[in-house]
Amino acid sequence: MFSPDDPLSDAAIDLLASARGKQFGTILADPPWQFQNRTGKVAPEHKRLNRYGTMTLEEICALPVDDIAADPSHLYLWVPNALLPDGLRVMNEWGFRYISNIVWHKVRKDGGSDGRGVGFYFRNVTELLLFGVKGKNARTLDPGRSQVNMIQTRKREHSRKPDEQYGIIEKCSWGPRLEMFSRGKRSGWTVWGNQADDDYKPTWDTYSYNSAMDAVPAE
Numbered sequence: 001m002f003s004p005d006d007p008l009s010d011a012a013i014d015l016l017a018s019a020r021g022k023q024f025g026t027i028l029a030d031p032p033w034q035f036q037n038r039t040g041k042v043a044p045e046h047k048r049l050n051r052y053g054t055m056t057l058e059e060i061c062a063l064p065v066d067d068i069a070a071d072p073s074h075l076y077l078w079v080p081n082a083l084l085p086d087g088l089r090v091m092n093e094w095g096f097r098y099i100s101n102i103v104w105h106k107v108r109k110d111g112g113s114d115g116r117g118v119g120f121y122f123r124n125v126t127e128l129l130l131f132g133v134k135g136k137n138a139r140t141l142d143p144g145r146s147q148v149n150m151i152q153t154r155k156r157e158h159s160r161k162p163d164e165q166y167g168i169i170e171k172c173s174w175g176p177r178l179e180m181f182s183r184g185k186r187s188g189w190t191v192w193g194n195q196a197d198d199d200y201k202p203t204w205d206t207y208s209y210n211s212a213m214d215a216v217p218a219e
Helices: 010-019 057-061 081-093 142-146 164-172
Strands: 024-029 069-079 097-106 126-134 150-153 177-180 189-192
Touching (some): 010 189, 024 164, 057 081, 069 081, 081 126, 097 164
Parallel strands (some): 024 069, 024 177, 177 189
Antiparallel strands (some): 069 126, 097 126
16 A cells, blocks of 8 residues: 555556546456566567567556555456466555466467467467455356356457457456556446557557457457
């Protein structure tokens, strides 16, 4: 928890301003993680790709999420497979305890695994959406008891997550809802991020087999 004497970063100040004093029952976050290996294509900050600005682990941890999270509340936190320990640390620093995860399986048109992802040890065809809770009596809503922990869709442009996540979250977790590092607006959600507008388009070159049109919109 931040006190009035704590120095706040510009991002922290902007996040608190966007919250407008509200505390959220559900928070979805897709931080701009920074990879240590900057020579490979997996790193978003690689100079040949220049996809988007990143934040250090310490900067992400320092965001005052605990101050805007209700008690009880849920956190859905996207983390690359290689940075799982960092994701768990962020969850803890934000005042949540890890419970489970939802796996995004990236598939081709024929339903098979899309193996054109990157990876230095294995060819990554999955990403993890970590699920954590804050406070007591924080079980998911009734539909969550029958919700499987997997999303299977085709990839979109680099790092953009499947729209199917919203339908799952809205069924399983209560409001008010906040999306951090959002790439667009959504009815019923508060959004925060430098790409959180209706006209968002990627500013970097993306691969031809990634599509922003193939994902099924959440209901």
